[in-house]
Amino acid sequence: MTSGLDITGLCKSFGGIIVANNIDFTLRPGDRKALIGPNGAGKTTFANLITGFLAPSAGTLHLDGRNIINLKEAKRVKAGIAKTFQITTLFKRMSVRENIRLAILEREGKSFRWFAKDNGYSDIEEEIEQLLEQFSLQSSAADEVHELAYGRQRLVEMALTLALKPRILILDEPSAGVPASDSHIITDAIERLPEDLSVLIIEHDMNLVFKVARKIVVLVNGAILTEGTPGEIAGNQQVRDLYLGARHEH
Ligand SMILES: Nc1ncnc2c1ncn2[C@@H]1O[C@H](COP(=O)(O)OP(=O)(O)OP(=O)(O)O)[C@@H](O)[C@H]1O
Ligand SMILES: [Mg+2]
Numbered sequence: 001m002t003s004g005l006d007i008t009g010l011c012k013s014f015g016g017i018i019v020a021n022n023i024d025f026t027l028r029p030g031d032r033k034a035l036i037g038p039n040g041a042g043k044t045t046f047a048n049l050i051t052g053f054l055a056p057s058a059g060t061l062h063l064d065g066r067n068i069i070n071l072k073e074a075k076r077v078k079a080g081i082a083k084t085f086q087i088t089t090l091f092k093r094m095s096v097r098e099n100i101r102l103a104i105l106e107r108e109g110k111s112f113r114w115f116a117k118d119n120g121y122s123d124i125e126e127e128i129e130q131l132l133e134q135f136s137l138q139s140s141a142a143d144e145v146h147e148l149a150y151g152r153q154r155l156v157e158m159a160l161t162l163a164l165k166p167r168i169l170i171l172d173e174p175s176a177g178v179p180a181s182d183s184h185i186i187t188d189a190i191e192r193l194p195e196d197l198s199v200l201i202i203e204h205d206m207n208l209v210f211k212v213a214r215k216i217v218v219l220v221n222g223a224i225l226t227e228g229t230p231g232e233i234a235g236n237q238q239v240r241d242l243y244l245g246a247r248h249e250h
Pocket of ligand 1: 019
């Protein structure tokens with residue numbers, strides 16, 4: 001059996017505009033792939049087709065050899081596909097620890113009445129501490145999310161997503177909005193992710209991409225232009241033209 005994600009011939013159009021054009025893509029355990037490309041290339045759309053937020057117009061999607069095309073978004077999360085929570089889905093008036101606890105309870109399917117601190121779920125408390133430690137958030141555990149610098153809020157998002165115990169992790173612009181002086185905390189967090197996790201990183205910050213990615217996929221107008229190692233991509237004239245010829249907002 002093939003482990004990981006196998007995508008073939010994925011297509012999606014909005015109105016008359018093709019935003020995913022016959023995409024073939026694989027993601028294996030331990031992969032660190034980056035998806036890059038100009039604004040509007042279709043990167044977020046591609047991520048949304050993987051998570052099930054959007055339905056493709058054609059193509060196949062398999063997870064560990066199982067056809068998941070008909071699984072709704074929540075079922076795909078249960079199957080192990082997770083994309084970082086958007087910042088707006090954090091409970092900004094709750095503490096970091098409480099946010100992580102909710103994500104774990106969500107995964108476990110526990111009702112919110114277990115939310116009380118003395119719920120007796122010591123396993124959950126231990127897991128919270130491990131996640132806080134993994135993302136260097138111990139010192140912020142009791143702070144409300146809105147009090148944190150933006151870079152640390154992005155770490156909380158990653159911790160919440162990891163709390164779902166995914167096998168496929170999709171990070172859509174993990175460093176967006178994070179000041180350059182803080183972007184290393186995002187890079188460090190990505191480098192410390194579990195080794196066997198499959199990670200797809202969508203990102204405009206090329207410093208981050210070239211630091212963490214082992215393979216880079218370039219998407220242009222909904223189609224894959226090329227895929228290669230960071231060295232191959234850096235030396236690819238078409239990619240260089242693309243990046244010299246276009247200005248990027250992020
Ligand atoms: N729900 C939608 N309805 C109609 N058009 C959409 C929708 N979502 C995205 N698009 C269009 O599809 C194209 C691809 O958008 P997408 O957000 O996937 O690009 P992206 O590569 O993630 O860009 P960015 O780098 O700016 O995040 C764009 O032209 C966008 O305007
Ligand atoms: Mg996008």
